[in-house]
Amino acid sequence: MRILVVDDVADIQVLLVAVLQRAGFEVIEAADGTTVESWVRDSRPDLIILDLMMPGMDGWDTLELLKSNPESIDIPVIISSALSEDEDFDKAREMGAVDYVPKPWSADDLIARVNKAVEASQQAA
Template identity: 45%
Template sequence: MSWVAKAMESEAQRESFKILVVDDLLENLRLLASLLMAEGYEVKRAPDGSMALSNVPRFQPDLILLDIMMPDMDGYEVCQRLKANPQTQDIPIIFLSALDLTFDKVKAFEVGAADYINKPFHPAEVLARVKNQLKMRQQSLQLQAQQALIQTQQQQLEEATQARQIAEEKCRQMIAVATA
C-alpha cells in the first residue's frame, strides 16, 4: 500500500472516531470541541457528569475527555461508573484537570484513567494524547476481533477433526464388517 493510500486510510479512520468532552466550563468545552472537530473527529459535549453518563450509551464514544472537578458528580465518580459497566469499561478516559498533585494523578489512574492532562492544557499536547489513545483503542479492538476470529476458526477445526474421527471410525467398522 502506498504512503498516500495509508494517509487517506488513516484520515478516514480518524474522521470516524467519536469523542465525548465533559467539562463544566463552557469555554473549555468550546475550545476542546473546536480543536477536535478541526481534526475531523465527531464530538459530543457534556457540561456535567450526569449528562456525560446519559450520553455515553447513545453516542458510544471511542474516547472521553473528562474534567475532574465538577459540581454534583466529579470526574472520578463518572470514571468509576463507566469502568464498572461492562458495556463502557473499555472506553479510554483522559482526565483534564487543574489538580497537579501526584495524589490526584494517582487516584485518576486508580479509578481507570488511560491518561492525564494538566490544565491549562496545550492544544498540541491534547491532540497528541488523543491520537495516541485512539490508536491504542483501535489496536485493542483489532486484537479482540482477531482473537474472536481465531476462536471461531479453532472451534471449526475441532468440529472438523471430530467429524473426521467419526468418519474414520465408520470406515473401520465397514471394513471390519466387509472382511468378516
C-alpha cells in the same frame, strides 16, 4: 472517531470542541457527569475527555461509574483537570483513566494524547 467532552466550564468546553473538530474528530458535549451514562448508551463515544472538578457528579464519581459499567468499561478516558498533584494522576490511572492532561494544556499536546489513546484502544480491540 467520536469524542465525548465532559466539562462544566463553557469556555473550556468550547475550546476543547474547537481543537478536536479542527483535528477531524466528531465531538459530543456534556456539562456534567450526570448525563454521561446516557451519552455512552445512546451515542457510544470512542473516547471520553473528562474534567474532575464539576458540581453534582464530579469527575471522580463519573470515572468510577464509567469503569464499573460493562457498556463503558472499555472506552478510553483522558482526564483533563486543573488538579496537578502526582496523587491525582496516580488515582486517575488506578481508576482506569488512560491519560491525564493538566490544565492549561496546549492543543498540540492534547491532540497527541488523544491520538495515542485512540491508537492504543484500536490495537487492544
